[in-house]
Amino acid sequence: MRADSAAGGFRAALDSRTRRAIIYPKSAGGRHVGCEPAEVTVFGDHLNDLGLFVLAGRKVAVANAHERIAELADERTASNDEDGVARYINHVLAREPAAAAPKEETGLAIVKAGIDAGGTLVKIAYEENGGEIRYVKLASDPLEAAAAWIRSRMPEARLCMTGGRASRLLGLLERSAESVSEFEATCEGAKRLLEQDGKSWDRFLLANVGTGTSIHIVGGDGAARVGGTGVGGGTILGLARLLAGTADFESIVRAAQAGIRDTADLKVSHIYEGAIPPIDGNLTASNFGRVEETIRRSAGLGQSAEFPVEDVLASVIGMVGETVATVSVHAAGQHDAQVIVYIGSSFEWNEPLKEAVASYTRFRGAEPYFAPNGAFSGALGALLALVPEGKAT
Ligand code: ADP
Ligand code: MG
Numbered sequence: 001m002r003a004d005s006a007a008g009g010f011r012a013a014l015d016s017r018t019r020r021a022i023i024y025p026k027s028a029g030g031r032h033v034g035c036e037p038a039e040v041t042v043f044g045d046h047l048n049d050l051g052l053f054v055l056a057g058r059k060v061a062v063a064n065a066h067e068r069i070a071e072l073a074d075e076r077t078a079s080n081d082e083d084g085v086a087r088y089i090n091h092v093l094a095r096e097p098a099a100a101a102p103k104e105e106t107g108l109a110i111v112k113a114g115i116d117a118g119g120t121l122v123k124i125a126y127e128e129n130g131g132e133i134r135y136v137k138l139a140s141d142p143l144e145a146a147a148a149w150i151r152s153r154m155p156e157a158r159l160c161m162t163g164g165r166a167s168r169l170l171g172l173l174e175r176s177a178e179s180v181s182e183f184e185a186t187c188e189g190a191k192r193l194l195e196q197d198g199k200s201w202d203r204f205l206l207a208n209v210g211t212g213t214s215i216h217i218v219g220g221d222g223a224a225r226v227g228g229t230g231v232g233g234g235t236i237l238g239l240a241r242l243l244a245g246t247a248d249f250e251s252i253v254r255a256a257q258a259g260i261r262d263t264a265d266l267k268v269s270h271i272y273e274g275a276i277p278p279i280d281g282n283l284t285a286s287n288f289g290r291v292e293e294t295i296r297r298s299a300g301l302g303q304s305a306e307f308p309v310e311d312v313l314a315s316v317i318g319m320v321g322e323t324v325a326t327v328s329v330h331a332a333g334q335h336d337a338q339v340i341v342y343i344g345s346s347f348e349w350n351e352p353l354k355e356a357v358a359s360y361t362r363f364r365g366a367e368p369y370f371a372p373n374g375a376f377s378g379a380l381g382a383l384l385a386l387v388p389e390g391k392a393t
Protein backbone atom coordinates (compact mmCIF):
# COMPACT_ATOMS: atom_id res chain seq x y z
CA MET A 1 0.00 0.00 0.00
CA ARG A 2 1.43 3.40 -0.97
CA ALA A 3 0.05 6.58 0.47
CA ASP A 4 0.35 9.25 -2.19
CA SER A 5 -1.79 12.11 -1.11
CA ALA A 6 -2.89 13.68 2.14
CA ALA A 7 -5.19 16.60 2.67
CA GLY A 8 -7.20 18.06 5.50
CA GLY A 9 -8.29 15.28 7.83
CA PHE A 10 -8.07 12.59 5.19
CA ARG A 11 -5.44 10.40 3.63
CA ALA A 12 -5.72 8.88 0.17
CA ALA A 13 -3.84 5.73 -0.64
CA LEU A 14 -3.33 3.70 -3.76
CA ASP A 15 -2.79 -0.01 -3.56
CA SER A 16 -0.10 -0.51 -6.17
CA ARG A 17 -0.94 -4.19 -6.63
CA THR A 18 -4.71 -4.03 -7.15
CA ARG A 19 -4.72 -0.44 -8.48
CA ARG A 20 -7.61 0.28 -6.12
CA ALA A 21 -7.73 3.44 -4.09
CA ILE A 22 -8.83 3.89 -0.53
CA ILE A 23 -9.51 7.12 1.32
CA TYR A 24 -9.65 7.21 5.09
CA PRO A 25 -9.63 9.77 7.88
CA LYS A 26 -6.22 10.43 9.44
CA SER A 27 -7.97 10.00 12.78
CA ALA A 28 -8.39 6.31 11.87
CA GLY A 29 -4.62 6.10 12.35
CA GLY A 30 -4.05 4.51 8.97
CA ARG A 31 -6.82 1.94 9.35
CA HIS A 32 -9.13 1.54 6.42
CA VAL A 33 -12.71 2.40 7.19
CA GLY A 34 -14.31 -0.05 4.79
CA CYS A 35 -15.58 2.20 2.07
CA GLU A 36 -14.61 2.52 -1.54
CA PRO A 37 -13.39 5.76 -3.11
CA ALA A 38 -16.61 5.96 -5.12
CA GLU A 39 -18.59 6.17 -1.86
CA VAL A 40 -16.53 9.05 -0.48
CA THR A 41 -17.29 12.75 -0.78
CA VAL A 42 -14.29 15.08 -0.44
CA PHE A 43 -14.02 18.83 0.01
CA GLY A 44 -11.21 20.95 -1.32
CA ASP A 45 -9.97 24.48 -1.66
CA HIS A 46 -6.38 24.30 -2.85
CA LEU A 47 -3.86 22.35 -4.92
CA ASN A 48 -2.85 20.10 -2.02
CA ASP A 49 -6.36 18.57 -2.40
CA LEU A 50 -5.72 17.41 -5.97
CA GLY A 51 -4.90 13.84 -4.85
CA LEU A 52 -8.25 13.52 -3.14
CA PHE A 53 -10.02 15.04 -6.10
CA VAL A 54 -8.55 12.44 -8.42
CA LEU A 55 -9.64 9.53 -6.25
CA ALA A 56 -12.97 10.36 -4.63
CA GLY A 57 -16.45 9.61 -5.95
CA ARG A 58 -17.85 13.09 -5.33
CA LYS A 59 -15.79 16.25 -5.22
CA VAL A 60 -17.02 19.45 -3.66
CA ALA A 61 -15.15 22.74 -3.98
CA VAL A 62 -15.71 25.64 -1.61
CA ALA A 63 -16.64 28.94 -3.24
CA ASN A 64 -13.15 30.41 -2.76
CA ALA A 65 -11.33 27.34 -4.14
CA HIS A 66 -8.33 27.46 -6.49
CA GLU A 67 -9.55 27.44 -10.10
CA ARG A 68 -8.06 24.00 -10.85
CA ILE A 69 -9.97 22.51 -7.89
CA ALA A 70 -13.14 24.35 -8.92
CA GLU A 71 -12.79 22.90 -12.43
CA LEU A 72 -12.52 19.33 -11.17
CA ALA A 73 -15.39 19.64 -8.68
CA ASP A 74 -18.80 18.03 -9.23
CA GLU A 75 -20.37 20.58 -6.95
CA ARG A 76 -19.73 23.90 -5.23
CA THR A 77 -20.55 24.95 -1.71
CA ALA A 78 -20.22 28.19 0.23
CA SER A 79 -16.72 29.50 1.06
CA ASN A 80 -14.49 28.47 3.99
CA ASP A 81 -15.53 31.61 5.85
CA GLU A 82 -19.20 30.79 5.43
CA ASP A 83 -18.96 27.23 6.83
CA GLY A 84 -19.31 25.74 3.34
CA VAL A 85 -18.34 22.20 4.37
CA ALA A 86 -20.68 22.10 7.37
CA ARG A 87 -23.51 23.51 5.31
CA TYR A 88 -23.02 20.87 2.63
CA ILE A 89 -22.97 18.03 5.18
CA ASN A 90 -26.11 19.34 6.91
CA HIS A 91 -27.84 19.56 3.56
CA VAL A 92 -26.95 15.94 2.68
CA LEU A 93 -27.94 14.58 6.10
CA ALA A 94 -31.29 16.32 5.91
CA ARG A 95 -31.88 14.77 2.51
CA GLU A 96 -30.59 11.24 3.07
CA PRO A 97 -31.88 9.88 6.36
CA ALA A 98 -31.69 6.26 5.14
CA ALA A 99 -28.05 6.50 4.14
CA ALA A 100 -27.26 8.34 7.36
CA ALA A 101 -28.26 5.42 9.57
CA PRO A 102 -25.35 3.00 9.27
CA LYS A 103 -25.13 -0.27 11.12
CA GLU A 104 -22.35 0.99 13.38
CA GLU A 105 -24.78 3.29 15.19
CA THR A 106 -26.72 0.38 16.64
CA GLY A 107 -23.89 -2.14 16.91
CA LEU A 108 -26.40 -4.92 16.15
CA ALA A 109 -25.55 -7.74 13.77
CA ILE A 110 -27.45 -7.84 10.50
CA VAL A 111 -29.29 -11.16 10.40
CA LYS A 112 -31.07 -11.03 7.06
CA ALA A 113 -31.21 -8.90 3.96
CA GLY A 114 -33.09 -8.60 0.67
CA ILE A 115 -30.87 -7.34 -2.14
CA ASP A 116 -32.21 -5.85 -5.38
CA ALA A 117 -29.30 -5.51 -7.77
CA GLY A 118 -30.57 -3.24 -10.57
CA GLY A 119 -29.01 -1.73 -13.67
CA THR A 120 -27.91 1.42 -11.85
CA LEU A 121 -28.23 0.85 -8.10
CA VAL A 122 -28.10 -2.02 -5.63
CA LYS A 123 -30.89 -1.55 -3.09
CA ILE A 124 -30.73 -3.40 0.23
CA ALA A 125 -33.43 -3.90 2.89
CA TYR A 126 -31.92 -5.42 6.02
CA GLU A 127 -32.94 -6.47 9.48
CA GLU A 128 -30.77 -6.42 12.55
CA ASN A 129 -31.25 -8.82 15.40
CA GLY A 130 -34.39 -7.52 17.07
CA GLY A 131 -34.26 -4.31 15.09
CA GLU A 132 -36.42 -2.65 12.50
CA ILE A 133 -35.98 -2.83 8.74
CA ARG A 134 -33.40 -0.42 7.38
CA TYR A 135 -32.55 0.57 3.84
CA VAL A 136 -29.38 1.42 1.99
CA LYS A 137 -28.38 1.82 -1.64
CA LEU A 138 -25.07 1.44 -3.42
CA ALA A 139 -23.92 1.98 -7.00
CA SER A 140 -24.19 -1.10 -9.28
CA ASP A 141 -20.99 -0.06 -11.00
CA PRO A 142 -18.49 -1.28 -10.01
CA LEU A 143 -20.41 -4.28 -8.71
CA GLU A 144 -17.26 -5.41 -6.87
CA ALA A 145 -17.60 -2.38 -4.57
CA ALA A 146 -21.18 -3.34 -3.69
CA ALA A 147 -20.04 -6.92 -3.04
CA ALA A 148 -17.23 -5.66 -0.77
CA TRP A 149 -19.70 -3.54 1.18
CA ILE A 150 -22.11 -6.46 1.65
CA ARG A 151 -19.30 -8.80 2.69
CA SER A 152 -17.98 -6.39 5.30
CA ARG A 153 -21.32 -5.16 6.71
CA MET A 154 -23.34 -8.36 6.73
CA PRO A 155 -20.95 -11.33 6.81
CA GLU A 156 -23.42 -13.64 8.59
CA ALA A 157 -26.74 -12.45 7.16
CA ARG A 158 -29.12 -14.73 5.27
CA LEU A 159 -29.63 -13.19 1.86
CA CYS A 160 -32.37 -13.21 -0.75
CA MET A 161 -31.41 -11.75 -4.12
CA THR A 162 -33.44 -10.20 -6.91
CA GLY A 163 -32.89 -7.87 -9.90
CA GLY A 164 -31.06 -8.12 -13.22
CA ARG A 165 -27.58 -8.10 -11.69
CA ALA A 166 -28.43 -10.51 -8.84
CA SER A 167 -26.63 -13.54 -10.20
CA ARG A 168 -23.48 -11.56 -11.07
CA LEU A 169 -23.45 -10.01 -7.60
CA LEU A 170 -23.99 -13.39 -5.98
CA GLY A 171 -21.03 -14.77 -7.97
CA LEU A 172 -18.85 -12.01 -6.50
CA LEU A 173 -20.15 -12.65 -2.98
CA GLU A 174 -19.22 -16.32 -3.18
CA ARG A 175 -21.84 -17.46 -0.71
CA SER A 176 -25.22 -19.10 -0.86
CA ALA A 177 -28.41 -17.08 -1.04
CA GLU A 178 -32.07 -17.51 -1.86
CA SER A 179 -33.55 -15.73 -4.86
CA VAL A 180 -36.90 -14.40 -6.03
CA SER A 181 -38.05 -13.01 -9.37
CA GLU A 182 -37.72 -9.26 -9.72
CA PHE A 183 -41.38 -8.67 -10.61
CA GLU A 184 -42.69 -10.75 -7.74
CA ALA A 185 -40.34 -9.09 -5.23
CA THR A 186 -41.20 -5.60 -6.49
CA CYS A 187 -44.97 -6.12 -6.28
CA GLU A 188 -44.86 -7.83 -2.88
CA GLY A 189 -42.52 -5.17 -1.48
CA ALA A 190 -44.71 -2.36 -2.82
CA LYS A 191 -47.82 -3.97 -1.27
CA ARG A 192 -46.07 -4.06 2.12
CA LEU A 193 -44.95 -0.42 1.83
CA LEU A 194 -48.54 0.63 1.06
CA GLU A 195 -49.84 -1.37 4.01
CA GLN A 196 -47.30 0.37 6.27
CA ASP A 197 -48.53 3.68 4.90
CA GLY A 198 -52.17 2.82 5.67
CA LYS A 199 -53.20 2.43 2.00
CA SER A 200 -55.43 -0.48 1.13
CA TRP A 201 -56.38 -0.30 -2.52
CA ASP A 202 -57.83 -3.57 -3.90
CA ARG A 203 -56.37 -2.89 -7.28
CA PHE A 204 -53.68 -0.48 -8.47
CA LEU A 205 -51.19 0.02 -11.25
CA LEU A 206 -47.54 -0.14 -10.18
CA ALA A 207 -45.06 1.84 -12.30
CA ASN A 208 -41.46 1.09 -11.38
CA VAL A 209 -39.35 3.92 -12.77
CA GLY A 210 -35.83 2.56 -12.49
CA THR A 211 -33.16 2.65 -15.18
CA GLY A 212 -36.08 1.84 -17.48
CA THR A 213 -39.78 1.65 -16.60
CA SER A 214 -41.75 -1.51 -15.87
CA ILE A 215 -45.50 -1.47 -15.34
CA HIS A 216 -47.58 -4.00 -13.38
CA ILE A 217 -51.20 -4.46 -12.43
CA VAL A 218 -51.62 -5.54 -8.83
CA GLY A 219 -54.96 -6.85 -7.56
CA GLY A 220 -56.54 -9.39 -5.26
CA ASP A 221 -55.95 -12.07 -7.88
CA GLY A 222 -52.18 -11.48 -8.00
CA ALA A 223 -49.87 -9.31 -10.05
CA ALA A 224 -48.85 -9.25 -13.70
CA ARG A 225 -46.51 -7.19 -15.82
CA VAL A 226 -48.58 -5.28 -18.34
CA GLY A 227 -46.11 -2.99 -20.05
CA GLY A 228 -43.19 -0.67 -19.83
CA THR A 229 -41.00 1.78 -21.68
CA GLY A 230 -37.28 2.22 -22.17
CA VAL A 231 -37.73 5.80 -21.00
CA GLY A 232 -36.82 6.01 -17.32
CA GLY A 233 -34.17 7.20 -14.86
CA GLY A 234 -31.40 5.96 -17.17
CA THR A 235 -32.73 8.29 -19.85
CA ILE A 236 -32.32 11.23 -17.47
CA LEU A 237 -28.71 10.27 -16.70
CA GLY A 238 -27.83 9.50 -20.34
CA LEU A 239 -29.33 12.63 -21.87
CA ALA A 240 -27.90 14.80 -19.08
CA ARG A 241 -24.45 13.41 -19.87
CA LEU A 242 -24.85 14.11 -23.59
CA LEU A 243 -26.51 17.51 -23.29
CA ALA A 244 -25.05 18.95 -20.09
CA GLY A 245 -21.85 16.96 -19.55
CA THR A 246 -22.87 15.50 -16.19
CA ALA A 247 -24.42 12.24 -15.04
CA ASP A 248 -24.41 13.16 -11.36
CA PHE A 249 -28.00 12.57 -10.30
CA GLU A 250 -28.21 15.14 -7.53
CA SER A 251 -26.58 17.89 -9.59
CA ILE A 252 -28.97 17.13 -12.45
CA VAL A 253 -32.02 17.36 -10.22
CA ARG A 254 -30.82 20.52 -8.52
CA ALA A 255 -30.12 22.19 -11.87
CA ALA A 256 -33.49 21.08 -13.29
CA GLN A 257 -35.25 22.58 -10.30
CA ALA A 258 -33.91 25.98 -11.32
CA GLY A 259 -34.83 25.51 -14.99
CA ILE A 260 -37.73 26.68 -17.16
CA ARG A 261 -39.31 24.28 -19.65
CA ASP A 262 -40.76 26.88 -21.99
CA THR A 263 -37.41 27.42 -23.73
CA ALA A 264 -37.41 23.97 -25.32
CA ASP A 265 -40.89 22.46 -24.86
CA LEU A 266 -43.85 23.33 -27.01
CA LYS A 267 -47.19 23.48 -25.18
CA VAL A 268 -50.54 23.07 -26.85
CA SER A 269 -51.23 26.74 -25.96
CA HIS A 270 -48.09 27.83 -27.87
CA ILE A 271 -49.49 26.29 -31.06
CA TYR A 272 -53.01 27.60 -30.52
CA GLU A 273 -51.71 31.10 -29.61
CA GLY A 274 -54.74 33.29 -29.03
CA ALA A 275 -57.27 30.60 -30.06
CA ILE A 276 -59.08 28.16 -27.77
CA PRO A 277 -57.36 24.78 -27.91
CA PRO A 278 -59.45 21.57 -28.08
CA ILE A 279 -57.47 20.10 -25.16
CA ASP A 280 -55.83 21.64 -22.08
CA GLY A 281 -53.36 24.25 -23.31
CA ASN A 282 -50.89 23.32 -20.55
CA LEU A 283 -50.31 19.86 -21.99
CA THR A 284 -47.02 19.44 -23.82
CA ALA A 285 -47.64 19.28 -27.55
CA SER A 286 -44.02 18.38 -28.33
CA ASN A 287 -41.14 17.74 -25.94
CA PHE A 288 -38.16 19.80 -27.20
CA GLY A 289 -40.43 20.89 -30.05
CA ARG A 290 -39.97 24.60 -29.36
CA VAL A 291 -36.21 24.79 -29.87
CA GLU A 292 -36.35 26.08 -33.45
CA GLU A 293 -39.00 28.65 -32.56
CA THR A 294 -36.87 29.91 -29.64
CA ILE A 295 -33.90 30.29 -32.01
CA ARG A 296 -36.02 32.16 -34.57
CA ARG A 297 -37.57 34.39 -31.94
CA SER A 298 -34.14 35.35 -30.59
CA ALA A 299 -32.80 35.98 -34.10
CA GLY A 300 -35.76 38.30 -34.72
CA LEU A 301 -34.61 40.31 -31.69
CA GLY A 302 -31.03 40.36 -33.03
CA GLN A 303 -29.87 37.95 -30.31
CA SER A 304 -28.53 34.43 -30.34
CA ALA A 305 -30.77 31.93 -28.55
CA GLU A 306 -29.59 30.57 -25.25
CA PHE A 307 -30.47 27.17 -23.84
CA PRO A 308 -29.21 27.23 -20.24
CA VAL A 309 -28.25 23.82 -18.87
CA GLU A 310 -30.94 24.24 -16.18
CA ASP A 311 -33.65 24.64 -18.82
CA VAL A 312 -32.42 21.70 -20.89
CA LEU A 313 -32.37 19.42 -17.83
CA ALA A 314 -35.82 20.60 -16.73
CA SER A 315 -37.09 19.61 -20.19
CA VAL A 316 -35.32 16.23 -20.06
CA ILE A 317 -36.91 15.40 -16.71
CA GLY A 318 -40.26 16.74 -17.93
CA MET A 319 -40.13 14.50 -21.00
CA VAL A 320 -39.29 11.42 -18.96
CA GLY A 321 -42.03 12.19 -16.42
CA GLU A 322 -44.67 12.82 -19.07
CA THR A 323 -43.77 9.69 -21.03
CA VAL A 324 -43.84 7.51 -17.96
CA ALA A 325 -47.14 9.02 -16.80
CA THR A 326 -48.75 8.73 -20.25
CA VAL A 327 -47.81 5.07 -20.68
CA SER A 328 -48.94 4.33 -17.11
CA VAL A 329 -52.28 6.10 -17.47
CA HIS A 330 -53.04 4.15 -20.64
CA ALA A 331 -52.16 0.90 -18.90
CA ALA A 332 -54.31 1.87 -15.90
CA GLY A 333 -57.25 2.50 -18.22
CA GLN A 334 -56.81 -0.83 -19.97
CA HIS A 335 -56.58 -2.72 -16.71
CA ASP A 336 -59.28 -0.95 -14.77
CA ALA A 337 -57.11 0.72 -12.13
CA GLN A 338 -57.73 4.23 -10.81
CA VAL A 339 -54.61 4.62 -8.68
CA ILE A 340 -51.08 4.55 -10.08
CA VAL A 341 -48.39 3.82 -7.51
CA TYR A 342 -45.03 5.16 -8.66
CA ILE A 343 -41.85 3.60 -7.27
CA GLY A 344 -38.16 3.42 -8.24
CA SER A 345 -35.06 5.41 -7.32
CA SER A 346 -35.72 7.91 -10.12
CA PHE A 347 -38.13 9.69 -7.76
CA GLU A 348 -35.67 9.94 -4.86
CA TRP A 349 -35.32 13.62 -3.95
CA ASN A 350 -36.50 14.35 -7.46
CA GLU A 351 -39.29 16.91 -7.08
CA PRO A 352 -39.28 17.97 -10.76
CA LEU A 353 -39.91 14.36 -11.86
CA LYS A 354 -42.59 13.82 -9.22
CA GLU A 355 -44.27 17.04 -10.23
CA ALA A 356 -44.26 16.19 -13.95
CA VAL A 357 -45.58 12.68 -13.27
CA ALA A 358 -48.20 13.76 -10.73
CA SER A 359 -49.64 16.60 -12.80
CA TYR A 360 -49.71 14.55 -16.00
CA THR A 361 -51.34 11.60 -14.25
CA ARG A 362 -54.04 13.87 -12.84
CA PHE A 363 -54.48 15.70 -16.14
CA ARG A 364 -55.30 12.37 -17.67
CA GLY A 365 -57.77 11.31 -15.03
CA ALA A 366 -55.89 8.90 -12.74
CA GLU A 367 -54.64 9.28 -9.17
CA PRO A 368 -50.85 9.28 -8.61
CA TYR A 369 -49.27 8.03 -5.41
CA PHE A 370 -45.56 8.02 -4.54
CA ALA A 371 -44.84 5.24 -2.10
CA PRO A 372 -42.48 6.26 0.72
CA ASN A 373 -39.27 4.18 0.36
CA GLY A 374 -40.64 3.04 -3.02
CA ALA A 375 -37.08 2.74 -4.33
CA PHE A 376 -36.70 -0.23 -1.99
CA SER A 377 -39.79 -2.20 -3.07
CA GLY A 378 -37.75 -4.95 -4.74
CA ALA A 379 -35.29 -5.18 -1.86
CA LEU A 380 -38.11 -5.33 0.72
CA GLY A 381 -39.95 -7.94 -1.37
CA ALA A 382 -36.77 -10.04 -1.44
CA LEU A 383 -36.38 -9.70 2.32
CA LEU A 384 -40.01 -10.80 2.82
CA ALA A 385 -39.47 -13.76 0.47
CA LEU A 386 -36.76 -15.30 2.65
CA VAL A 387 -37.92 -18.72 3.79
CA PRO A 388 -38.63 -18.53 7.57
CA GLU A 389 -35.70 -19.77 9.62
CA GLY A 390 -35.79 -23.50 10.29
CA LYS A 391 -37.82 -24.16 7.14
CA ALA A 392 -34.94 -23.61 4.74
CA THR A 393 -33.89 -26.79 2.98
P1 ADP B 1 -32.46 -0.04 -11.22
O1 ADP B 1 -33.20 -1.03 -10.36
O2 ADP B 1 -32.63 -0.27 -12.69
O3 ADP B 1 -31.04 0.14 -10.81
P2 ADP B 1 -33.53 2.23 -9.74
O4 ADP B 1 -34.95 2.06 -9.31
O5 ADP B 1 -32.51 2.08 -8.69
O6 ADP B 1 -33.22 1.36 -11.02
O7 ADP B 1 -33.42 3.68 -10.40
C1 ADP B 1 -32.25 4.12 -11.06
C2 ADP B 1 -32.40 5.58 -11.40
O8 ADP B 1 -32.52 6.33 -10.18
C3 ADP B 1 -31.22 6.18 -12.11
O9 ADP B 1 -31.32 6.00 -13.51
C4 ADP B 1 -31.29 7.65 -11.72
O10 ADP B 1 -32.16 8.35 -12.57
C5 ADP B 1 -31.94 7.61 -10.34
N1 ADP B 1 -31.02 7.78 -9.18
C6 ADP B 1 -31.43 8.11 -7.92
N2 ADP B 1 -30.40 8.22 -7.08
C7 ADP B 1 -29.30 7.93 -7.80
C8 ADP B 1 -27.92 7.87 -7.48
N3 ADP B 1 -27.47 8.13 -6.25
N4 ADP B 1 -27.05 7.51 -8.45
C9 ADP B 1 -27.48 7.24 -9.70
N5 ADP B 1 -28.77 7.30 -10.05
C10 ADP B 1 -29.69 7.65 -9.14
MG1 MG C 1 -34.98 -2.04 -10.40
